[in-house]
Amino acid sequence: MSSLVWFRDDLRTYDHPALYAASLQVEPVQAVYFITPEQWQRHDLAPIRADLLERHLNSVGQTLAELGILLHVITVADYAAIPSALGKLCSQHQISRLYANREIGIYELKRDVAVQEQCERQNIHCHWFDARCLFAPGSVLTGSGEMFKVYTPFSRAWLKKLMTEGYQIWPQPAVQGAPLDWQLISIHYPKVSAQSWLGSEKEVLNQLQQFADDKLINYTTQRDFPAINGTSQLSPYLSLGVITVRQCLSVMQDVLARIPFEKNEPGFSWLNELIWREFYQHVLVAYPRVCMHKGFKPETDSIRWPNNQAFFSAWCEGKTGYPIVDAAMRCLNQTGWMHNRLRMIVASFLVKDLHIDWRWGERYFMQHLIDGELAANNGGWQWAASTGADAAPYFRIFNPTTQGQKFDERGIFIKRWLPELSLVPEKYIHTPHDWLRRFEPSTRYPAPIVEHARAREITLSLFKT
Ligand SMILES: Cc1cc2nc3c(=O)[nH]c(=O)nc-3n(C[C@H](O)[C@H](O)[C@H](O)COP(=O)(O)OP(=O)(O)OC[C@H]3O[C@@H](n4cnc5c(N)ncnc54)[C@H](O)[C@@H]3O)c2cc1C
Structure with missing residues (x-):
């Protein structure tokens, strides 16, 4: 046997x-x-x-x-x-x-x-x-035994459980017998090379250690700037299960000499992201309708999204005329990766500026992301679309131009992905159209496909109706 x-x-x-x-x-x-x-x-x-x-x-x-x-x-x-x-x-x-x-x-x-x-x-x-989350879905509950609908009390309960129960890591098993040969296998499925990503468990554990040694301490101040390599880029491996949240905690605890339980402690904001990851997995189990293309808030399913196909194509191709959105989408299309801040910006833009159903964007992300994972992707999209658990309120609408100015002030990230804007002076990089018309009229960079202020009004009325 x-x-x-x-x-x-x-x-x-x-x-x-x-x-x-x-x-x-x-x-x-x-x-x-x-x-x-x-x-x-x-x-x-x-x-x-x-x-x-x-x-x-x-x-x-x-x-x-x-x-x-x-x-x-x-x-x-x-x-x-x-x-x-x-x-x-x-x-x-x-x-x-x-x-x-x-x-x-x-x-x-x-x-x-x-x-x-x-x-x-x-x-x-x-x-x-149960190994996917630190605490199994269904085990972090309100006083009345229900799953939380908002993040902050969930994270408090999660931290309290961690403080009282701790966590355990399982070692690699001992050798079970004589070593065997391994014949490389090939998956028959359309593939795009992921060679620039790590291909073994040991390498990924090293990357986790390096991140904790070199970047964790500055994570809070650097994590929002896509031109800086300030986050761990571990999501592809966490989602495939190559490493676990427990290992992240353990490395963080070693480096900081403690677990940062308080908001103002170094490392807390990274821990907080790991808790967001757990939150969305718990939500998925407690509210399975979110797996079935339904809004977490049922009333938002009745919104009639205009779903303009030409707008959707422009968004997918990075041709909306909003530089930060276009740079982010072209980065996704070419690398399978997008920085978290940019995910929030392009998701908000698709739903609240182009008035396209968030499910179209959710699907496009799954089809292109190297870390595409149902719980986090669905949670992120429903957050941006204001349809989800503890989502942004519907009247909070990102302005794509000011987001670009704030998080890529000098346009370093934008110029990396939009070569047609390489000569545009920093001062004009977020609204380059007048400058291009005057000094580089032959450049083919599209005019903004929608006017943000007008699009914002439409969103407010869609939600109110
Ligand atoms: C619209 C949208 C779609 C998203 N789709 C996915 C997805 O398909 N897969 C995915 O793993 N993440 C998704 N995220 C969350 C987040 O963008 C990525 O996890 C993060 O960019 C990964 O980068 P990192 O590994 O450097 O993260 P770090 O900043 O180093 O964070 C550490 C880990 O915490 C987790 N994490 C971080 N932020 C979040 C978050 N907001 N929600 C849930 N988990 C988080 C990830 O596992 C990440 O690896 C999405 C966010 C949005 C707004």
């Missing part, structure tokens, strides 16, 4: 409770990963993210092989095909125990129920673990 560890959004070998628990049993351990291209297409998995996933799958496969654990990689169309494929694998390899860390999306939860039933039919004992 053997044990089987099912890898999903947890492509790592450290701090993996399911893997660790299986390794403690006397039975030999094997592992499995299911590639589900049709499901991924339905969930808009970005090609660049598929490439990163393939690299980390190979990296985990290699590490497991060194530990003497064979990773089976099986391609099936979608989640519906997994229970029978898993059942077959278990019969072939005399599997008596299945180990996995829980996922949180509703399709994933349904799949796991079907797998549990299949295992019961075959007398396979399932062991499920």
